[in-house]
Amino acid sequence: xxxxxxxxxxxxxxxxxxxxxxxxxxxxxxxxxxxxxxxxxxxxxxxxxxxxxxxxxxxxxxxxxxxxxxxxxxxxxxxxxxxxxxxxxxxxxxxxxxxxxxxxxxxxxxxxxxxxxxxxxxxxxxxxxxxxxxxxxxxxxxxxxxxxxxxxxxxxxxxxxxxxxxxxx
Amino acid sequence: xxxxxxxxxxxxxxxxxxxxxxxxxxxxxxxxxxxxxxxxxxxxxxxxxxxxxxxxxxxxxxxxxxxxxxxxxxxxxxxxxxxxxxxxxxxxxxxxxxxxxxxxxxxxxxxxxxxxxxxxxxxxxxxxxxxxxxxxxxxxxxxxxxxxxxxxxxxxxxxxxxxxxxxxxxxxxxxxxxxxxxxxxxxxxxxxxxxxxxxxxxxxxxxxxxxxxxxxxxxxxxxxxxxxxxxxxxxxxxxxxxxxxxxxxxxxxxxxxxxxxxxxxxxxxxxxxxxxxxxxxxxxxxxxxxxxxxxxxxxxxxxxxxxxxxxxxxxxxxxxxxxxxxxxxxxxxxxxxxxxxxxxxxxxxxxxxxxxxxxxxxxxxxxxxxxxxxxxxxxxxxxxxxxxxxxxxxxxxxxxxxxxxxxxxxxxxxxxxxxxxxxxxxxxxxxxxxxxxx
Numbered sequence: 127x128x129x130x131x132x133x134x135x136x137x138x139x140x141x142x143x144x145x146x147x148x149x150x151x152x153x154x155x156x157x158x159x160x161x162x163x164x165x166x167x168x169x170x171x172x173x174x175x176x177x178x179x180x181x182x183x184x185x186x187x188x189x190x191x192x193x194x195x196x197x198x199x200x201x202x203x204x205x206x207x208x209x210x211x212x213x214x215x216x217x218x219x220x221x222x223x224x225x226x227x228x229x230x231x232x233x234x235x236x237x238x239x240x241x242x243x244x245x246x247x248x249x250x251x252x253x254x255x256x257x258x259x260x261x262x263x264x265x266x267x268x269x270x271x272x273x274x275x276x277x278x279x280x281x282x283x284x285x286x287x288x289x290x291x292x293x294x295x
Numbered sequence: 296x297x298x299x300x301x302x303x304x305x306x307x308x309x310x311x312x313x314x315x316x317x318x319x320x321x322x323x324x325x326x327x328x329x330x331x332x333x334x335x336x337x338x339x340x341x342x343x344x345x346x347x348x349x350x351x352x353x354x355x356x357x358x359x360x361x362x363x364x365x366x367x368x369x370x371x372x373x374x375x376x377x378x379x380x381x382x383x384x385x386x387x388x389x390x391x392x393x394x395x396x397x398x399x400x401x402x403x404x405x406x407x408x409x410x411x412x413x414x415x416x417x418x419x420x421x422x423x424x425x426x427x428x429x430x431x432x433x434x435x436x437x438x439x440x441x442x443x444x445x446x447x448x449x450x451x452x453x454x455x456x457x458x459x460x461x462x463x464x465x466x467x468x469x470x471x472x473x474x475x476x477x478x479x480x481x482x483x484x485x486x487x488x489x490x491x492x493x494x495x496x497x498x499x500x501x502x503x504x505x506x507x508x509x510x511x512x513x514x515x516x517x518x519x520x521x522x523x524x525x526x527x528x529x530x531x532x533x534x535x536x537x538x539x540x541x542x543x544x545x546x547x548x549x550x551x552x553x554x555x556x557x558x559x560x561x562x563x564x565x566x567x568x569x570x571x572x573x574x575x576x577x578x579x580x581x582x583x584x585x586x587x588x589x590x591x592x593x594x595x596x597x598x599x600x601x602x603x604x605x606x607x608x609x610x611x612x613x614x615x616x617x618x619x620x621x622x623x624x625x626x627x628x629x630x631x632x633x634x635x636x637x638x639x640x641x642x643x644x645x646x647x648x649x650x651x652x653x654x655x656x657x658x659x660x661x662x663x664x665x666x667x668x669x670x671x672x673x674x675x676x677x678x679x680x681x682x683x684x685x686x687x688x689x690x691x692x693x694x695x696x697x698x699x700x701x702x703x704x705x706x707x708x709x710x711x712x713x714x715x716x717x718x719x720x721x722x723x724x725x726x727x728x729x730x731x732x733x
Contacts (some may be wrong), residue, residue: 200555200658203696209655210698210721211379236488250480253488290315 186280190269193262197255198270206274214248216270223278228279230269230289233258260286336397336729343726346687350732351642353685355724357390357399362720365462365630365706367415369437372710374399374725376718379424380409387413387422389439390725397727411460411532412473413706419431421471421511423461425454428471430511438638447507451517457486458530462630464543466536469511472543476530477504481550481602482586489556493602497586500526504585506534506545506577524527527582527615528575532630539645540675543577544619544627550589551598551656558599565607567657568721570598571621572628574647574670574677584615592621595647620647620677625654626664629705633672636713639730646671648684650704650717654698665689667707667717667728683726688719697721 153259201213209213214237222229236254255263260283268280339351345353362379369375374390385404393400412423429445432702434436448471452461458476465471477488482497482504497504502518505526509516525541533546554566561569571592575583584590588597588611597612599605622628630650634643646669653664669684670677690701698702706718710727717726 155368195659196553200552200656203655203658205696205698207696207698210695212655249459251456251486251493253485257489280460 144238151281184266184268184280186265187272189262189271190265190267193258193266194269194273197258198266201250201252206276208248212248212250213252216278217274223276226267226279226281226285227289229271230263230286231266231293233263234290234293260290331438334409335395336731338731344687344690345685345728346727350452350730351685352536352729352731353395354727354729356397356610356716356727357402358722358724360723360725362723363388363412363706363718363725364460364720364724365413366708366709366716366718367413367420368421368710369415369433370536370714371437372709372712373437374708374716375413375420375422375439376414376706376725377410377413379411379435379467379720381407384408386424387420387442397729399725405439406445409707412463414463414465416465416467418461419511421448421463421465423449423463423473425459425461426450426452427510428463428473429556435709447515448511448513449516449521452507453478458503458548460532462532462534464534464536465511466541466543467538471509471511472506472524472534473509474534474545475503475507476532477585479586480552481556481600483556483602487552487556491602493586493600495603497587505541506531508579508612524579525577525581525583527584527587529585532627533649535631535647537576537633537635537675538578538635539633539672540576542675544631544633544647545572545575545577546631547575547583547585547628549573549624550585551625553601556697560607561603564660568593568622568624570625573618573622574620574628574631574649575616576619576675577616581616582614584612585589588612588615590618590621592623611685618732620670620681622649622668622704623653623663625656627632627652630707632707632709632715634709634715636709636715638713639715642671643669645673647677647713648707648715649681652703652705652720653689653694653697653700659698662694665694665697665703667704677705685717702726 202208202216204218234254234256237252264281264283264286271278328652330608338354342353343355345527347353354444363376363383364379365643367375376388378386384407385405386408389403390399391401407426410424414421418723427447430448431439433447434440450489452475455478457478461473463471463473477499479499481489481497482494484494485491505528506524507521508524509521528547530548531545535544537544549570549572553561553569554563561645570589573590584597587600587603589600591598596610597615599609599611628649629652632648634646649668653666665688666683667685668681672681688702694700701722702719702724703721704717705720708716715728
């Protein structure tokens with residue numbers, strides 16, 4: 127009888143302890159989730175751009191993406207974020223989203239045109255891509271202005287043509 | 296009798312319950328307060344997400360450190376970190392662990408310049424900006440005594456945007472070996488430009504693209520006072536003196552962009568895999584062949600660079616030295632350390648740890664690196680293939696862009712007890728790896 131009484135107590139304490147251990151575990155795991163949470167979210171956003179039906183996309187997006195993959199992606203990366211210390215990002219920056227002619231100048235003449243100084247945070251130079259056609263330049267410029275979370279007015283072929291004729295040597 | 300014992304039991308149960316609650320509470324808190332009596336290293340239960348071999352443990356010494364590059368640990372376990380950019384005017388951080396649990400308790404800063412290089416001997420702390428090398432006097436405790444008046448040992452080294460960092464090491468005999476990285480990818484007339492030919496001979500090599508030797512007891516030395524010790528090295532970030540060999544050993548960052556610059560010769564996949572990242576034993580006067588060649592680790596040959604007429608097959612550089620170890624392309628070996636401690640198992644003794652910063656130039660392929668590698672050494676030569684020692688710094692399974700990585704290994708240092716410290720310039724964290732198998 128006495129033994130049985132004791133074991134009931136033991137069981138009760140054991141259960142209580144177990145409950146608290148579960149609580150403790152949840153305390154730890156919630157901490158972990160908090161740690162990684164924000165980073166994971168950013169990845170999800172950057173990896174799966176909002177799915178818009180193909181037909182709804184203006185043609186410069188598909189054509190610009192092709193040019194981007196060929197000549198820009200290695201340095202500026204698939205997510206447009208560049209490489210810390212080496213290649214500048216294309217996301218939320220004035221040189222991509224601001225004045226169209228400034229962006230065209232960088233694409234056509236290379237980064238030295240606008241970013242030349244030893245204090246730049248980014249080590250690598252970018253060559254000019256003046257060998258690309260006006261349409262390709264318009265497409266890729268419009269693509270980067272509307273990718274990686276960017277949103278800005280596209281650049282037209284006419285704007286590229288007139289930039290080039292105004293900047294002829 | 297039974298009643299008394301019941302009461303007694305109740306009391307005991309209450310105490311036990313109380314005790315459990317207190318235990319739980321302390322478990323939930325970030326820091327345990329009861330570490331006063333026995334200093335026990337606070338190894339993370341999950342090793343901070345870092346994957347290490349069986350018997351090793353990882354702890355986070357400190358975080359939110361900005362962008363720490365190379366690091367050094369003094370005889371009492373204090374850690375100096377060189378920051379890429381100063382924070383609030385402080386480019387060197389000194390961390391101390393007062394209670395012996397391994398977690399930094401105090402943080403001091405000094406030196407108003409950014410940079411990468413750092414080295415410590417018995418009497419001085421040495422640190423580099425992108426143009427200079429300074430030294431700071433230490434007291435018997437290994438602490439910098441006059442943080443505001445260092446001696447300038449080396450000055451006016453070339454520094455442009457590309458490969459500007461000045462990593463260095465010393466040989467215990469009063470000589471400094473500093474990397475002056477080539478301010479170019481492959482010495483094209485116009486850097487990183489489609490169709491631009493290689494300059495012949497490459498003029499950059501006069502003042503960069505190699506290792507220069509200076510004295511540690513002379514002030515304000517520049518090119519005139521130093522010596523070009525080795526040439527043909529594109530950019531060396533990891534270098535260490537191997538006391539078994541009594542020679543300098545370096546790890547080089549191989550060239551980029553074979554596909555973007557020569558799309559007809561190299562497809563994207565080949566470009567992601569070439570060339571090898573290389574480790575060299577350096578003798579005075581050596582030439583490692585940059586920019587005229589690169590090392591192809593699949594053909595095991597020095598291949599003529601496309602800028603100089605190469606096609607991916609033609610060999611060249613007969614007089615250039617061969618690497619003693621090769622690693623997958625673009626992983627960016629950012630520090631090298633020969634392990635001389637007693638804490639780790641015997642097979643690690645005198646072997647090489649390499650901090651790989653992680654690649655960017657493999658895009659659109661998956662990136663690689665973000666790890667600490669180990670190369671076993673015997674009689675001063677690699678005695679086996681390289682292996683991954685510590686992995687998982689990126690914090691995600693697949694990295695497509697280095698901006699996604701949580702941590703990027705950058706600097707290595709050995710503690711007085713034989714611990715291995717790893718700095719991370721992306722997440723601003725300092726890790727410490729210990730061997731704790733009972």
